[in-house]
Amino acid sequence: xxxxxxxxxxxxxxxxxxxxxxxxxxxxxxxxxxxxxxxxxxxxxxxxxxxxxxxxxxxxxxxxxxxxxxxxxxxxxxxxxxxxxxxxxxxxxxxxxxxxxxxxxxxxxxxxxxxxxxxxxxxxxxxxxxxxxxxxxxxxxxxxxxxxxxxxxxxxxxxxxxxxxxxxxxxxxxxxxxxxxxxxxxxxxxxxxxxxxxxxxxxxxxxxxxxxxxxxxxxxxxxxxxxxxxxxxxxxxxxxxxxxxxxxxxxxxxxxxxxxxxxxxxxxxxxxxxxxxxxxxxxxxxxxxxxxxxxxxxxxxxxxxxxxxxxxxxxxxxxxxxxxxxxxxxxxxxxxxxxxxxxxxxxxxxxxxxxxxxxxxxxxxxxxxxxxxxxxxxxxxxxxxxxxxxxxxxxxxxxxxxxxxxxxx
Numbered sequence: 001x002x003x004x005x006x007x008x009x010x011x012x013x014x015x016x017x018x019x020x021x022x023x024x025x026x027x028x029x030x031x032x033x034x035x036x037x038x039x040x041x042x043x044x045x046x047x048x049x050x051x052x053x054x055x056x057x058x059x060x061x062x063x064x065x066x067x068x069x070x071x072x073x074x075x076x077x078x079x080x081x082x083x084x085x086x087x088x089x090x091x092x093x094x095x096x097x098x099x100x101x102x103x104x105x106x107x108x109x110x111x112x113x114x115x116x117x118x119x120x121x122x123x124x125x126x127x128x129x130x131x132x133x134x135x136x137x138x139x140x141x142x143x144x145x146x147x148x149x150x151x152x153x154x155x156x157x158x159x160x161x162x163x164x165x166x167x168x169x170x171x172x173x174x175x176x177x178x179x180x181x182x183x184x185x186x187x188x189x190x191x192x193x194x195x196x197x198x199x200x201x202x203x204x205x206x207x208x209x210x211x212x213x214x215x216x217x218x219x220x221x222x223x224x225x226x227x228x229x230x231x232x233x234x235x236x237x238x239x240x241x242x243x244x245x246x247x248x249x250x251x252x253x254x255x256x257x258x259x260x261x262x263x264x265x266x267x268x269x270x271x272x273x274x275x276x277x278x279x280x281x282x283x284x285x286x287x288x289x290x291x292x293x294x295x296x297x298x299x300x301x302x303x304x305x306x307x308x309x310x311x312x313x314x315x316x317x318x319x320x321x322x323x324x325x326x327x328x329x330x331x332x333x334x335x336x337x338x339x340x341x342x343x344x345x346x347x348x349x350x351x352x353x354x355x356x357x358x359x360x361x362x363x364x365x366x367x368x369x370x371x372x373x374x375x376x377x378x379x380x381x382x383x384x385x386x387x388x389x390x391x392x393x394x395x396x397x398x399x400x401x402x403x404x405x406x407x408x409x
Contacts, residue, residue: 003280004241006233006273007200007287008074009172010249011149012097013115014050014082015354017041017375021385026392030342033349040375044089051090054253059096061252061263065270066103072270073105073281076249077149080113080136081352094140101141107283108137110145110168116351117151117315119159120302121329129348147171147284151353153202153246153305154312157298160191160199168197170288172246174305175201179297186240187294188287198288199297202246202305206236211247215260223261226268233273240294242287246305307362315356320383324356327390334397343396350389358382 019035035041065072078097086094100106112118112129113136119126130148137145147170148163155173163171175185185201209229213219221228233243248255256262273279282290306314316322328350335347359379376382 002241002290003278004237005243005280005282005287007242007244007282007284009109009149009244009246009284010074010076010251011247012055012076012078012082012249014043014047014079014085015115015352016081016085016349017043017046018350018355018382018385018389020381021388021392023388023391026388027395030346030392030396032346032389032392043085046375047085047089050250050254051093053257054250055090055093056096057258057263058249058252059093059100061267062100062106063096063103065267066100066105069270069274071274071280073107073283073286075107075109075147075284076100077109077111078137079111079115080133081115081349083136083140098141101143105283107147107285108141108143108145109172109284110134110137110148112151114348114351115151115353116348117154117312117325117353117356118351119150119154120312120316121325122332123162125329125332125351147288152312152315154302155299155304156302157192157300160194160197160299164191164194164197170198170200170284172200172202172284173299174303174310175203175244176303176310179299179303183295184239185244186236186242188242188291189295189297190293192296192298198293200242200244200284200287201297203236203244204305206232206243207245207247210245210262210266211251211255214262214265215256224265226265226272229265229269230272230276234276241291242282244287313362314360315353318359318361320359320361320379321356324359324383324386324390327387331390331393331397334401335393338397338400340400343393343400346389347393350386350393355382355386359386 016033018032019041021032033043040046083094101108110130111133112126113132114129116129118129134145137143146168148168149172150159153172153174160171185203189199191197191199214224216222236243252262252266302312303310304312331347335344358374358376359382361379
């Protein structure tokens with residue numbers, strides 16, 4: 001009989017934010033991502049800030065916990081864009097992540113290198129980006145991922161079928177009530193029409209208690225102690241053997257600042273959980289092969305981990321977002337045919353889902369979340385600078401191919 005366990009999965013990412021790239025820059029300068037001001041459009045500045053607040057202290061804490069508790073384990077997905085920025089501006093942070101993975105108890109989960117929504121626009125580009133991420137994972141960490149997550153935890157049956165055909169052992173998704181019905185996210189599931197792939201579903205209530213509510217003084221359960229939370233885990237475990245806690249790595253220190261007590265809470269929680277009888281931690285792949293699937297799950301429509309709707313509308317919910325993505329992916333053939341490394345890299349950096357998220361105009365219940373994560377004054381500014389970069393990409397393609405702009409549309 002396997003022990004009950006926490007599956008802790010943390011997502012590590014930074015995008016290449018577009019600077020205030022004006023219409024006067026187009027066809028002259030092609031440096032879309034090089035803001036040098038004191039804003040959060042300055043990618044170097046943001047990385048250095050978050051490294052100090054989150055990556056360095058959390059990596060140190062994780063190393064300490066791995067050293068103290070032989071049963072402590074976790075899984076990480078680390079985007080290629082994040083790795084690129086670390087290589088440029090915070091190599092010590094990347095070395096810390098390498099040390100974590102070298103313990104053998106930190107799994108690297110596969111995803112798109114550029115944190116893109118390519119699966120919904122170009123299957124070929126999606127496959128290329130997953131392959132690029134696999135190569136980068138081998139080069140940097142010396143491992144080949146056996147579990148997959150798609151950007152923003154965007155998941156549907158089609159993605160599961162693809163992952164199954166590629167030999168992945170596990171895939172991640174949101175444990176969304178309308179899909180689960182009366183079933184619990186605390187089991188391993190079999191995605192419909194797959195042979196060997198297993199599905200792990202985020203326990204969003206318990207995950208979001210840490211990721212979103214922990215430091216909120218208006219929350220009825222603030223301040224949350226590790227002991228109280230461990231009791232909640234005990235209660236939830238009655239519904240199934242696994243507690244899947246999925247969240248951004250930056251939860252620790254950036255979204256929830258150190259002065260909320262988040263680091264002490266986490267350290268205490270790991271201890272309190274492992275002190276309990278029959279309790280452990282699993283990596284994603286380990287959990288997927290340690291438990292028989294409880295049932296089959298079908299998600300014909302895409303489910304994500306964002307906003308109250310748990311769909312793609314945070315990225316593809318308005319005309320600006322649709323237009324931006326349409327123009328971007330229309331260029332694919334011309335960009336790839338160019339063979340120009342700089343052009344291809346810029347095109348792929350513009351695929352990162354954060355760009356579309358910054359254009360979101362859902363102001364109501366979720367609006368404050370979108371505003372918090374945006375480096376722009378408004379979604380319209382985000383759209384404007386982005387489309388200027390797209391326009392410049394088209395100039396570059398015209399010059400490259402000496403054609404009338406490739407695909408218009």
